[in-house]
Amino acid sequence: MNTAPLTLIVNGVAHGPMTVPEGLMLIDVLHEYLGLTGTRFGCGVGACFACTVILDEEDGSRELRSCITGAHQLDGKRIRTVEGHATRDARGEVAALSPAQQAFLDHHSFQCGYCTPGFVNAATVLLERLRREPVGRNEVEPTIGDALDHHLCRCTGYVRYYEAVKATILATPGLVKEHA
Amino acid sequence: MPAFVSGQLQGGLAMGIGHALHESLPLYEDGPGNGTWNFDRYRVPRASDCAVWRQSGEVLPPLSETDPPKGMAEVVMIPVVAAIVNGIAHAIGHRFTELPVTPDKIREVLA
Numbered sequence: 038m039n040t041a042p043l044t045l046i047v048n049g050v051a052h053g054p055m056t057v058p059e060g061l062m063l064i065d066v067l068h069e070y071l072g073l074t075g076t077r078f079g080c081g082v083g084a085c086f087a088c089t090v091i092l093d094e095e096d097g098s099r100e101l102r103s104c105i106t107g108a109h110q111l112d113g114k115r116i117r118t119v120e121g122h123a124t125r126d127a128r129g130e131v132a133a134l135s136p137a138q139q140a141f142l143d144h145h146s147f148q149c150g151y152c153t154p155g156f157v158n159a160a161t162v163l164l165e166r167l168r169r170e171p172v173g174r175n176e177v178e179p180t181i182g183d184a185l186d187h188h189l190c191r192c193t194g195y196v197r198y199y200e201a202v203k204a205t206i207l208a209t210p211g212l213v214k215e216h217a
Numbered sequence: 218m219p220a221f222v223s224g225q226l227q228g229g230l231a232m233g234i235g236h237a238l239h240e241s242l243p244l245y246e247d248g249p250g251n252g253t254w255n256f257d258r259y260r261v262p263r264a265s266d267c268a269v270w271r272q273s274g275e276v277l278p279p280l281s282e283t284d285p286p287k288g289m290a291e292v293v294m295i296p297v298v299a300a301i302v303n304g305i306a307h308a309i310g311h312r313f314t315e316l317p318v319t320p321d322k323i324r325e326v327l328a
Contacts, residue, residue, distance in 0.1 A: 084256035145220040148228070178270050186265045189256060194227035195264035196272065197220075 044113050047071060048121025063111060064088050064103035067118060075119040075154050076103055085189040089155035091117035091162055097169060098162050119154035122161065136205050137161050144201035148192035155188050160202050167212040174213050177206055222289060226274035227267075229293020235262045236294060237301040238317050 043066065044053035055070055067073045067090070079087030083105035092101040093115040101116070122135035134142065137160040147153045163184040172180050181202050190198065206212045239260040242249050298316070306312040311326045 080256040082255055082257050145224055148221075148224060182265060182269075186263050189261060189263065191232075191261065192228050193224045194229070194231035194262075194267055194269075196227040196267070196269045197224055199264060199269045 041109055043108055045071075045108070045111060046113075046115040047073065048117055049115075057108060059109060061108050062104055063090070063101070063106045063108045063116070066108040067103060067116075073118050073120050077151050077154050078104055079151065079155075079189075080104070085152070085155075086159070086187050087152050087155045087189070089158045089188070090119075091158050093117060098165050100159055100162050117158070117161075119157050122157060135161065136209065137164060137202070140201035140205045141198065144197045144204070146193065146197040146201045147190070152188060152190045156185065156190070156198055159185055159188055160198075160205075163202065164205065164209065164212065167206060171212055171214045174207075174215075177203055177213060181206070222276065223274055225289040226276075226293055227272065229290055230272060230274075230297055231262045231267050232291070233294035233297025234266055234301065235260075236316060237298045238262075238266070238319070241317050 039059045040056045041059050042054035043057040044051065044055075045066070046052070047067070052071055055066075057066060057070060064076055064078055067076050068078075076090055077087040079085040081104050083102045086100075086102060088102055088104040089100045090103045091098050092111070098117070101111075122138055123131040124133040124135075126132045133139075135157070137157050141147060141153065141157065141160075146156070163181070166184075167180075178199075181199055185195075185198065185202070239262060242254060242259065248254075302313055302316075302318060305318055305323070309323065309327060313322065
């Protein structure tokens with residue numbers, strides 16, 4: 038098996054260079070090499086978006102499907118996973134969840150939780166985009182739909198995810214244009 | 218608990234929509250056991266299929282002190298399927314008796 042060195046910055050921590058088989062998908066590196074098992078393997082063909090992680094680039098964050106993206110394509114890049122959202126104290130214990138995580142808990146957005154890491158990352162990307170490019174109040178609902186519609190959920194029929202994201206957007210100053 | 222119950226209503230609605238309009242697997246050799254079925258072929262409802270911003274549910278009070286619980290979750294999807302197929306029958310004058318009712322099947326009837 039051919040291998041190649043791989044360096045990743047995951048949740049702000051640099052890993053590598055690791056010796057990793059060529060062609061290995063990012064999700065397998067997260068699970069098997071870094072011990073980060075929070076990212077969910079769903080369909081394996083990029084159709085359900087359960088495996089979504091965040092790719093941080095100069096111009097902002099975007100969603101990335103880790104089950105269909107070869108790890109070496111991301112060599113040297115910055116990735117965020119569901120493990121990286123909460124604020125941690127000096128001992129590494131979770132001190133506070135991120136706004137998206139807390140909203141999903143408060144709204145009982147998920148039941149089995151399989152799609153939740155993908156929704157957390159997609160909602161986080163959306164909230165960060167709205168910070169750069171706020172939308173009008175009457176555009177909030179379609180904006181959420183455009184951002185999240187590709188994520189599949191089989192338990193709760195999406196309503197509670199959408200309500201949680203909408204409540205977070207409306208409660209966060211600067212994400213909505215007040216006079217649009 | 219009301220949040221969980223309403224989540225079950227919303228999830229049951231989504232599953233009913235899927236059953237009525239989208240989800241289908243063939244029996245026998247070409248069915249799910251052949252290992253080629255996945256979410257790229259097996260179409261489940263997305264949020265845009267579920268009227269997420271406009272749906273509401275109503276939980277009726279028990280008929281009496283001893284009225285037994287009626288169930289939740291999958292139970293919700295039963296009337297949803299009938300309601301959707303009834304709605305299609307009222308709209309186009311044709312009653313489908315096989316699921317899912319896909320756009321192609323509707324076009325065929327209307328042709």
